Amino acid sequence: MAAYIDPTFTQEQQQILMQQFGLDKPLWQQYLIYVYNLFQGKLGDSFFFRAPVIEIILKVLPNTIYLMLGSLILAYVTGILGGVFLAWKRGSSTETVGTVFTLFTRAAPQFWVGMILLAVFSFKLGWFPSAGASPAGVVYSSELEKLTSFVFLRYLFLPMLTLAIYLMGLPLLLMRTNMLDVMGEAYVDMARMRGLSEKRVMLKYVARNAALPVVTAMAVGIGYAMGGNVVIETVFSWPGLGRILVKAVSSSDYPLAQGAFILIAAVMVFMNFVADILYSLLDPRVKVGG
Amino acid sequence: MSLLEIQDFKVYYRSFAGITHAVDGISFTLEAGQSLGLVGESGCGKTTAVRGITRIMDKNAFIAGGKVIFNGEDLIGFSEDHMRTIRWKDISLIPQAAMDSLNPVYPVIDAFNEILTLKGRMDLYSAKRRAKELFLMVGLDPKRLHDYPHEFSGGMKQRAIIALALTLNPKLIIADEPVTALDVIVQNQILTEIKRLRKKLKVSLIMITHDISVVAQTCDIVAVMYAGKLVEKGTAVDILKNAAHPYTLGLENAFPNLNNSGKKLIAIGGSPPDLVDPPKGCRFAPRCPFRIKDCQQREPVLKEINSGHYSACIRLDEIEKIRTKSKEAKTWIKTVT
């Protein structure tokens, strides 16, 4: 608020502005009004940007979604493949090395990994841009064009990689353990007894069943992803919801901060919901709504 | 030419304690269309033996000797690829745990389609038709083919597994304790079913069980196994009416007989020997009420009593006396060493 109301305004002018924003009413009333507006889709105006909050957050939302989805897909695909690989190499030194390395990816702070990637691949080698989602002045004719443009992907790559590195650990280790569990199941044994090829047994019987809990774990993973977004968007100056949140909080832009926070929470809940649906589709033993 | 001829077959396990001699030289012959009951206590090596035949074994198990001659060829020399072609096409298995034998995330019909298109060289349409045929054959409603395994009851699952085993018209089916997990009524149904199918399709059967009364219903010949060795072989009639080994007699005592419901059940005292370092001589001797000093000195060999009936007891000449005495409960009680 302090940012908005210039202290050089006269007392009178400040009063008028306060009235305009309803800031002169008691706090609880303000809050009620806010919730009321919320349900109508009005989130108030940002102090800093002097524009409706809802516009701002919806504008940056797609960037966050792209980053999140891209990282999730990359992380889970590599994670699952990695898990299958480590299970295959059970007992060998490759497996131990692989497991320890995976732990590193979970123990290292994401922003630090991002910093190192930036320092090496962007500043030192110049392969990737160091900030933002697109070069200044670039305009895309449609969202699809933006998504498929090489330029955009170049900007997306490092942040996506950083987030994916962190997210990858969970599906990888989970998949590996599940593979080992499933390999001992009777139906795997029977599949071999029927003379099916080892490749088929591994994929259709073992991996297919082992992957189920990994999909559920994705719901947990999404929670981590949303937190990670905030930090990674800041490191790479990626114009997304997380970065807006940080900016808003730093500059005490309450409406914007609240709006961004709510939207982040909403996206998270939605993604969890999607993961639940996905799981019930994949496992016939689970009925929807269970 | 016999369908299957096992000669001195040995399957051992590598374990922490040493080498477990799970199957230590068994031999039998099975003709086309015949059914063999392989009887013995849990852990005597029956399952290990048949897994050795199909070569699907634990990682630390290995074939230590002998021959497995199927249709004139020794399976032991076959490569894994060759074995894979034989599996299910010539030899199939009805497993012990039907509950978990099917991929839980696919409908039951998928197992049939998979086998028929990959190994039976059928197109999908013919495969589906064949699957329906098989279900009808075992008395199941073909509509259930599209359900998932967890939606089947125990007895239904067992029938479905039997149907699956028949898919490629194998020459030999191995049934590993196919009815142990079922209640008595369903047990009887399934056994009758198996008998009927065998008659109709003329397929050979090896039935593994620890219940000697089960073999009475379904088997032509019987082989009794103890601690990795065969102690008696013969036709079902031979074994059940004229058992010629103390162990066989003991088994008969231990299982209830619906026809003779007043019969008292007598258990065989003691427990099976350690197979890493098996006892010298007859392996059953420590638990045998009829043992004499010689039993634990000499290695018993299967001797022919009548045509096709063999026993590995050295006191065969006194077998009548042994048979009578074995029916008394007190004979068995004092044997626990």
Place this chain on the structure above:
Amino acid sequence: MESKDSTFISIKRGMISMICFFKRDKFAMTGAIIYIFFILVAIFGPLFAPYDPFMMVKENGKLMFNQAPSVKYLLGTTNMGRDIFSQLIYGARPALIVGFTAAFFVMVIGTLVGLFAGYYRGRLGNILMRLTDVAFGIPFIPFVIVLVAFLGPSIWNIVLSMALLLWRDTARVIRSQVLTVRKRSFVEAARVSGASDLRIILVHITPNILPLSFLYGSLAMGWAILTEAAVSFLGFGDPKAISWGYMLHDAYVSQALSRGSFGWIIPPGICIMLMVMAGFYIGRGSEEILFPRLRKID
């Protein structure tokens, strides 16, 4: 008095088996060693640190900023002329404080909530469950940021904000475990023989879930340290306690990346990584920890 004795004995038994576990498990040993190392650094390090971490070092009246690593400044200096190596040493303290305090709170709150949610299935259980669900619905880092910005950037505020949400995983897992333990016959026996609820909880159930509690406590240490680092990096950290995360924040805003000051960028991250890994290792070896046993126990 008897119930207190048996509780004590059960817990003591639990502790002893824990110590044996440390000696057995190579991973846990490594973790313990790393922790002991950092504890020693936190306590005695400042005695050996070449400079005061806040001191802006001058040589011949000139501010020694952005110096490359050398014998005098082992890791170089910051853009304000502060010795990085000294900062690194002092950084162990906030890390350990945050780690242990947060872990403690998480363990206590999470276990209590999980215990009561699992044992009392009626209204209380449901309320606690809903509470846990709500906690899961709130995005973690955004929440901590907002709260810290509101309360002010101090280390204790950061710990408090984390503690308000971090217990949720523990609670859920403990609850699952309690549900399983409940069904076991000795609990039934105790109930039938008229034991009070409290006694059952203390004497019978608690010892069975304590290992899981400690497991998640040690995991929470790692998560807490990572979160504090992230919060500091974003600029909401405590400038009075130079945590490793804060060092990285400093590095980032002063363009250390473009200057390629790897001596500044790399070491704090490695320290964080080591401590978090130690927490993971102590949490029963690398295998079981990193995926939620939620599904398995459920």
